[in-house]
Amino acid sequence: MSENGKPVRQAQDKPKLAMYWGAGCGGCEIAVLNIAEKILIVDEVFDIAFFPCIADFKVKDVEGYPDGYIDLCLFDGAIRNSENEEMAQLLRRKSKVLVAFGSCAYEGCIPGLSNLTSKEATLRTVYLDNPTIDNPDGILPQPFYDVPEGTLEIPVFYNTVKSLDQVVDVDYYLPGCPPEPHQIWAVLQVVVAALTQGAALPPSGSIIGAGEVAVCQECSLKKDEKVIERFYRPYEIIPDPTVCLLEQGLMCLGPATRSGCGALCPQVGMGCRGCYGPLAGVEDQGAKMLTAVASVLDVGKPGDDEAELERQLDAAIETIVDPAGTFYRFSMSHSLLRRAKVNGN
Secondary structure (H helix, E strand, O other), X not given: OOOOOOOOOOHHHOOEEEXXXXXXXXXXXXXXXXXXXXXXXXXHXXXXXXXXXXXXXXXXXXHOOOOOOEEEEEEEOXXXXXXXXXXXXXXXXXXXEEEEEOHHHHHOOHHHHHHHOOHHHHHHHHHOOOOOOOOOOOOOOOOEEEEOOEEEEOOOEEEEEEOHHHOOOOOEEEOOOOOOHHHHHHHHHHHHHHHHHXXXXXXXXXXXXXXXXXXXXHOOOEOOOOOEOOOEOOOOOOOOOOEOOHHHOEOOOHHHOEOOOOOXXXXXXXXXXXXXXXXXXXXXXXXXXXXXXXXXEOOOOOOOOHHHHHHHHHHHHOOOOOHHHHHOOOOOOOOOOOOOOOOOO
16 A cells, blocks of 8 residues: 555556557657656556667567567557568567557658668668768678678568558557657557546547547638649748748648647648648548649639640649658558559569
């Protein structure tokens, strides 16, 4: 018993929490710590079973747990190599609830943009055709390499980056790059209530901790009829801080992106990049935004012939720099495209 007479949970009785970092930047781990003093409540409620970013755990520790031992696993990062996939399968087996935490696990995110090229081209860019690399012998990483002491082994680098649910079953998705602290806390509260008080969890497969409407609907910038003649890069103009960025010709994926972030980027003059993923019922976020852009482009005038209209339309579209990276910045792995064909394959 504690000093105030309340029962104290023993560590072995606490729900078990795990978090793993796959192919990603590590921002999701920092986001969890950004729940500030509430992290103390997490520590009080959960026993940490696996969290390599903050404590010394080994894969052997997880392998030794009974199946289903971990109550909640937050898996962040995409599946870029064989180690990521092996850990996804292991943690799926050991966890009751597996959450695709953040945009990389949910949709592939920035790592997924390498699906626009090949594994070979990626390695060549990183290790050979790079002005900061000193590699005169042209050595590339190999999965196996023999040295006098034995054989060194590193993970196999995949040609295609996958989202978590493309390799294992996922219970819930928490979008964001990274998720906002208030959303993380809300999700933890729901899971804690289910584990400790018998409350019901959301239906399996749900997107949790995010809104149901578009970012535009939680954005306070003034909106009028959208009529766009061309697009600008952020450095090319100083936007009116009170007016919708898209209406000023700055690309903003707010119309095609799920709410929940508080429209933080548009509030400081940077268009939404789409990290919260598509709205409910939308299969392909990039295609949704393409249709939104097509509906607001205003080129030509009555009487222009088709050739002139086509020329003006092409000129307007050319002001969208890197369309694939713009419309599929976070969702390439989870899109209908999945990846580009390279050399006909």
